[in-house]
Amino acid sequence: MLQTILLVLHVVVAISLIAFILLQQGKGAATGAAFGSGASSTVFGARGSSSFLSRTTSILAIVFFSNCLLLAFLGGQRQGPTSVIEALANEPVPVPDAVDAKPAGNADVPVVPAPATTAASENAATTTPAVPDSAPAPASGAADMPNIPPASTSP
8 A cells, every 4th residue: 555655656756857857947048048038037036947946856856766765665575476486386276076976057968878898898807817927027126127138249
């Protein structure tokens, strides 16, 4: 909340500072006054607008730079993740519920039955060994190594 208020103040002060800088007369304006156009600066008095505008510009510049420093300090104090990946890493992962056998909500959708098993396929599945009996047992310590025949050295 405070950072938002300071940011709005920062924009207003920046626009005001630009406006006051553009309103000031340049150094070449004194030359024009010597040739007869000096009557245009009598709106702010005999000294002109230089003291009012320069004083307001300096005050706005001080407010602008102090506001910059304060916004930088508040931005550095922000707690929390600095990237999207860190923000996602801190969130708990939702665990899905067990899958129901019933359709979710549409009763018009037909339920496909599981394929029927025959006695021959059940018998074949139970009698087939997972590992053939003729396979040699791996040597101790060589369980991770594949059985590769040696290379022939014929020319």
